[in-house]
Amino acid sequence: MNLRAFAVCFPVSLFMASAFAQSIAPPSSLFGYRDFSAQARIDEEFLAVPSAKLAGEELKVLTAAPHIAASKEDHDTALYVASKFKAAGLQTEIIPYKVWLNLPKQISVTATDANGKTLMSGPTREHVDGDPYQDDPRVVTAFNGSSPSGDITAEVVYANYGRPEDFKKLDDLGISVKGKIVLVRYGQNFRGVKVYIAQQRGAAGVIIYSDPADDGYYRGDTYPNGPWRPETGIQRGAVQYLFKYSGDASTPGIAAKPDLPESQRINPVTAPNMPQIPATPLSYHDAAPILKALSGPAVPQGWQGALPFTYHIGPGGVKVHMVLKQDFAYRTIWDVIGKIKGTEWPEEWVIAGNHRDAWVYGAVDPNSGTAAMLEAVHGIGQLLKSGWKPKRTLIFASWDAEEEGLIGSTEWAEENAAALQHAVAYFNTDVGVSGPNFDAAAVPSLKQFIREIAKEVPSPHGGTVYDQWRKSEAEEASRRRLMNENPIHPAARETEVRVGDLGSGSDYTPFIQHLGVPSTDIGSQGPYGVYHSVFDNYNWFVKNADPDFAFEQQQARIFGLEALHMADADVLPYDYITYGKELTEYLSAARKKAEDEKVSGLDFSPALAAAQKFISAAEAVYQKQRSIPSDPQPLNAQLRQVESDLLSPAGLPNRPWFKHTIYAPGEYTGYAAVVIPGVNEAIDAKDSARASAQLTILTEAINRAANTLEAAAR
Numbered sequence: 001m002n003l004r005a006f007a008v009c010f011p012v013s014l015f016m017a018s019a020f021a022q023s024i025a026p027p028s029s030l031f032g033y034r035d036f037s038a039q040a041r042i043d044e045e046f047l048a049v050p051s052a053k054l055a056g057e058e059l060k061v062l063t064a065a066p067h068i069a070a071s072k073e074d075h076d077t078a079l080y081v082a083s084k085f086k087a088a089g090l091q092t093e094i095i096p097y098k099v100w101l102n103l104p105k106q107i108s109v110t111a112t113d114a115n116g117k118t119l120m121s122g123p124t125r126e127h128v129d130g131d132p133y134q135d136d137p138r139v140v141t142a143f144n145g146s147s148p149s150g151d152i153t154a155e156v157v158y159a160n161y162g163r164p165e166d167f168k169k170l171d172d173l174g175i176s177v178k179g180k181i182v183l184v185r186y187g188q189n190f191r192g193v194k195v196y197i198a199q200q201r202g203a204a205g206v207i208i209y210s211d212p213a214d215d216g217y218y219r220g221d222t223y224p225n226g227p228w229r230p231e232t233g234i235q236r237g238a239v240q241y242l243f244k245y246s247g248d249a250s251t252p253g254i255a256a257k258p259d260l261p262e263s264q265r266i267n268p269v270t271a272p273n274m275p276q277i278p279a280t281p282l283s284y285h286d287a288a289p290i291l292k293a294l295s296g297p298a299v300p301q302g303w304q305g306a307l308p309f310t311y312h313i314g315p316g317g318v319k320v321h322m323v324l325k326q327d328f329a330y331r332t333i334w335d336v337i338g339k340i341k342g343t344e345w346p347e348e349w350v351i352a353g354n355h356r357d358a359w360v361y362g363a364v365d366p367n368s369g370t371a372a373m374l375e376a377v378h379g380i381g382q383l384l385k386s387g388w389k390p391k392r393t394l395i396f397a398s399w400d401a402e403e404e405g406l407i408g409s410t411e412w413a414e415e416n417a418a419a420l421q422h423a424v425a426y427f428n429t430d431v432g433v434s435g436p437n438f439d440a441a442a443v444p445s446l447k448q449f450i451r452e453i454a455k456e457v458p459s460p461h462g463g464t465v466y467d468q469w470r471k472s473e474a475e476e477a478s479r480r481r482l483m484n485e486n487p488i489h490p491a492a493r494e495t496e497v498r499v500g501d502l503g504s505g506s507d508y509t510p511f512i513q514h515l516g517v518p519s520t521d522i523g524s525q526g527p528y529g530v531y532h533s534v535f536d537n538y539n540w541f542v543k544n545a546d547p548d549f550a551f552e553q554q555q556a557r558i559f560g561l562e563a564l565h566m567a568d569a570d571v572l573p574y575d576y577i578t579y580g581k582e583l584t585e586y587l588s589a590a591r592k593k594a595e596d597e598k599v600s601g602l603d604f605s606p607a608l609a610a611a612q613k614f615i616s617a618a619e620a621v622y623q624k625q626r627s628i629p630s631d632p633q634p635l636n637a638q639l640r641q642v643e644s645d646l647l648s649p650a651g652l653p654n655r656p657w658f659k660h661t662i663y664a665p666g667e668y669t670g671y672a673a674v675v676i677p678g679v680n681e682a683i684d685a686k687d688s689a690r691a692s693a694q695l696t697i698l699t700e701a702i703n704r705a706a707n708t709l710e711a712a713a714r
Contacts, residue, residue, distance in 0.1 A: 024458050031452070032565070032573030034628045039568060042388060043456065046564060047557050049379035055552035056542075058084075059363065059371040062356075063538045066138045069357040069401035070101055070331035073138065077356050078334040081398045084374050088381025090338030090396065097411045098258040098330050099248040100268040101404055104143040106325040107280055109207065111156075111290045111318050119293055119318065122286035126232045126534040128224050133537040139360055142281050142533075144191070144208070145238030145404040146249070148269075149326045150278030154181045154204045155315035158294060160303040161187055162194030162208075164668050167201060169300055175313055178202035181320050183290060185211040185305060186281075190505065190670020192239040195279045197668070205322050206279040209287035210235050213306035215529040216284055227544040228529030231285040236359040236532045240405040243667045244273040245657035246509050247410030250330075252657055255415035256407075258332065268328075273405070278324045293318040333357075335408045336398035338377065340384065342567070344391040345633065348640075349423040350566045351395045351517075352376070352559060353409060353507055354430060355402030361537040364528060364545060368552065369432030370398065375556035376563065390567035392424065399507050402430075403532075409507035410514075417515055424572055424640055426511035427562045428521040433551045435526010435544075437472040438465050438558075441500035442520040443512060443643070443663070444579035450499055450520055453565065457557045460550035465558065469497045503673035504665030513660045516644040518574065522558060524551045571625045571632045572639045576709060580615035583662070583702060586675045587611060594683050594691065601688045607695055610702035617709035624713055638712035645705035648697050652678050653690060661701040 678694030
């Protein structure tokens with residue numbers, strides 16, 4: 001479950017260049033190393049090991065059966081991953097947690113017109129001609145995780161993407177959703193946010209459908225003839241309010257261990273991150289009759305999808321009877337953890353993780369990432385056999401129940417919160433490969449770290465991953481200019497590829513946003529219309545994403561190098577100069593937004609002064625990092641402390657689990673990052689008192705971090 005799953009990619013023609021087998025000359029030096037030559041030899045040995053053929057075999061095993069979280073088949077994949085970890089020489093354990101999950105007993109949606117005539121009755125079974133996986137009896141009916149049960153008959157109101165501005169437009173038109181079933185399309189924000197806003201406005205329930213404009217025939221050929229969503233394809237997904245807190249609903253802030261006393265759990269039915277109105281997904285095959293029958297005004301500009309009729313808002317013309325019977329229970333999930341103890345600084349952990357559970361088969365999401373991780377582990381296992389050991393403790397993690405709310409990673413992070421104060425990085429992959437275009441997101445201190453690794457790994461297209469990354473960005477920018485579209489990244493520097501900011505929707509969330517562990521997230525993107533459907537299977541993958549598994553091999557190499565470089569660097573390779581500059585940009589943008597929104601009484605001068613102090617200290621620290629003291633550990637401890645300094649003990653307003661003052665998922669976006677969220681969300685709410693208070697908290701956090709950098713520079 002990852003934001004970049006919705007990215008639009010336009011790959012250049014795919015070919016298997018012989019250059020992929022070439023050896024990319026490693027750099028002569030690298031930031032963080034006193035002498036990179038020894039590490040360059042280790043890198044070369046590692047890069048030769050990850051196998052495209054083995055990655056394909058591993059993906060086929062992982063996707064042989066549907067393996068929704070807490071199922072027998074899910075446990076089977078845990079055993080398989082554990083066997084691979086053990087074979088590589090990792091100290092391996094399977095860790096269970098007992099968490100609150102739902103499975104569907106009955107999902108029924110029936111639409112009737114004003115005369116009582118049945119227009120549709122669904123959900124229709126997902127089906128295309130010739131797919132070998134779609135009819136497995138273990139496929140679970142499409143549903144929304146965390147949705148409560150409900151039996152509702154109501155009129156329908158169409159609310160476009162279900163964004164705040166869409167509901168505001170309904171207000172402007174004098175159309176209320178109170179007591180109605182809100183029909184919204186997937187895209188633009190997290191599905192849980194759609195339900196959250198509808199709940200706030202008194203809606204009786206929500207139906208979320210996939211419009212062909214967004215990932216179906218409007219985009220190109222549909223599966224099995226192409227990569228896009230076919231007519232009956234349904235996007236499953238959790239509607240848990242992740243922007244409140246991730247993980248098990250009953251145990252915010254503590255681990256949901258199997259023996260946890262009931263007295264230490266909160267009531268999950270009324271937990272803050274659980275929706276209180278029912279929601280369910282539909283295909284565009286099933287949504288079309290509802291949309292076609294809706295009366296009321298024609299939709300505003302931008303609300304029309306690609307179905308072949310004019311969309312109307314409603315209400316009127318159609319009623320829907322929605323029956324959802326959910327089976328909620330405490331169910332066991334299984335994380336797989338493999339460790340290699342560090343030889344010099346064992347208390348400093350480097351964690352690399354990917355989730356394993358899937359709504360159905362999950363060939364792209366997440367098991368393309370799992371296969372890449374297994375091949376990274378394969379390469380590191382070969383290094384272990386040759387006598388290498390990491391200086392820092394290296395941990396590989398296969399998370400469970402990510403799809404239901406980042407549950408496995410959150411519970412493990414909460415259980416190990418004390419030790420993770422010393423963790424130096426968390427590296428994530430989720431949608432590992434859906435096509436050929438590499439992409440990454442990270443905290444600013446690790447953005448250059450990712451770029452440097454991409455320069456060391458060969459691309460199947462020839463040259464390095466970095467070369468192709470830069471080329472695909474240039475092609476996308478050119479396409480947008482031709483189409484007269486706004487650039488995706490208007491502030492991006494022309495001289496470097498862009499590394500994005502971390503929002504939510506994948507397993508880095510508890511590490512960076514709750515505990516302050518510097519994090520990255522990587523993937524290789526392409527046209528991907530079968531997200532969270534039965535069609536995200538091995539057959540789709542080899543037809544559309546990576547027929548020769550060359551990009552699986554690429555991702556394994558990058559993921560492994562991330563872990564190796566962070567585990568063995570003499571000085572932690574954090575770039576705090578970039579961090580400080582981005583802080584300044586965020587503050588300047590927020591100040592302009594406050595002026596534009598006429599939110600008065602905000603003095604950004606102290607925060608901007610703190611950011612400048614941060615930059616000056618970071619520049620001095622950078623020189624010390626480059627010189628590398630004879631004993632780097634005092635410096636490393638201070639460097640790591642900087643990210644922790646940016647946490648607020650009180651957390652964000654109304655969602656205290658999120659403690660990072662610089663990055664959080666937006667309360668009304670869910671996936672996309674909101675930078676300096678306490679300040680920006682208060683400005684959005686036109687709450688000057690809250691904005692002023694959050695600006696003070698932010699300034700204090702930046703000053704704490706700047707003081708630590710100043711101490712490190714001495």
